[in-house]
Amino acid sequence: MFNISATYTDLYQLRMSQAYFKNNKHEQTAVFDYYFRKNPFEGGYTIFAGLEDLLQKLKTLKFTRDDLNFLKTQNFPEDFLNYLKEFRFHGKIFSVMEGDIVFPNRPILRVEATLIEAQLIETILLNLLNFQSLIATKACRMRWIAGNRALLDFGLRRAQGPGGYYASRAAFIGGFNGTSNVIAGENFNIPISGTMAHSFVQSYDNELEAFRDFALQLPKQCVLLVDTYNTLKYGVPNAITVAKEMEARGERLYAIRLDSGDLAYFAKESRKLLDAAGLEYVKIAASNQLDEYVIKSLQEQNAPIDIYGVGTNLVIGKPNGALDGVYKLAVSNGKPRIKISENLIKITLPHAKQVYRVTDKNGTWIGADVISLKTENHIETMHHPFDPFKQMHIGDLKQEPLLKEVMSNGEIKIKIRTVAEIAEYSRKRFEQLPLEYKRFYNPHQYKIGISSLLKKEQETLIKSHKN
């Protein structure tokens, strides 16, 4: 993969930074919030992914000599380029843990740094977190509906270029069991697996010979693609012949794969043929433009499919394609800042903030998060963000702080987990989310409230701007 250096950014970040530097504002402190406005896929939740990958990149982020030479050609002044030569991220980051379940319009991550440092990491932060959270969410939806069937990511060839690399990481966090993507397996320690393509079968004069040669190479993990010519007339019978030959060698055919036609019908008929031959242990894999809705339908048809291979619809996050995560200024030079909008939902919340997940005394999520000033540690009353008449007493409920210090002085403050550990954490957190937020159609919306103090601060700032 190409190396990510500090020019993995938008030009405007550098132009603003240049102006901050020249006007001696760059060392002023700033606080930015990362959040998104809408759950993807019309769903009721989002899986937060990409954080630990981001932290590792921020730790070593710098402008290389080649970067600086390039920027010189873009008319950046010498003294600013000298500043960039020494640039490192020294700030603090407070964040929800990677893999947690998050919802719209509340901070998921807070950056506290000098204005210039906070600005120069915006693009990479949004790029990594938005994409991986989108794909982890898509993956989680399929995991939820697929129950304990295996889910494999086959998407690299259909991904938006190298995005497929991060899609595989995110898919695993969202609950996939493995990927066909070898470099993702190598770098993120994700299990890799693969079957065979139609070209392999086509390259032989007959299908049986193709299956035999393949099986000889894979005594344990052989999966035969049975739909090249005629699934039930040739494909499955040829796979059965090879499975019997494998048995004679003390081996076992692992699975057959279906990749076209009515997958429920072919899975049922293939299952009958395999079982009649005493091959109950041979699994059935299916692929071809799967997504959570097709998987749901196949499950409802009792299709005996053990393994789903999912490509395009997973890695491109269809039909959304992007999570709308944003990075908004909340404090600058010690002063709270606000962005006013006609659209109430777009008015930002000033100050450095904390977010609490409200639970009952047993830790069960009650369906609301509350945003407060970071200095508050137990919230008595939570207010609706816009409706002055809606409020709720939460003083006697438990409140779990979600934003934890994950970086300080540019150093990572948490133990970096394996992707498998993040996936396991995500699975456990997802179990805590009540069913009504998980359904595909009209899911419940996880509520948001703001503390009395934060509400007052926001109103004061809005008034002062009106004047």
Ligand SMILES: Nc1ncnc2c1ncn2[C@@H]1O[C@H](COP(=O)(O)OP(=O)(O)OP(=O)(O)O)[C@@H](O)[C@H]1O
């Ligand atoms: N039993 C089924 N129930 C619901 N959806 C299915 C079922 N079988 C297949 N699908 C889905 O329907 C879509 C189109 O399948 P279709 O039958 O057109 O495949 P196909 O066009 O025959 O494949 P190919 O063109 O590669 O031969 C795919 O997204 C597939 O996953």
Ligand SMILES: O=P(O)(O)OC[C@H]1O[C@H](OP(=O)(O)OP(=O)(O)O)[C@H](O)[C@@H]1O
């Ligand atoms: O349908 P998706 O969810 O995107 O899953 C990936 C698809 O990629 C492969 O097809 P392709 O035609 O590229 O190669 P093949 O010759 O191996 O079938 C595979 O057979 C799947 O159908």
Ligand SMILES: O=C(O)c1cccnc1
């Ligand atoms: O291993 C497979 O079957 C596979 C891999 C990538 C894309 N489609 C299928």
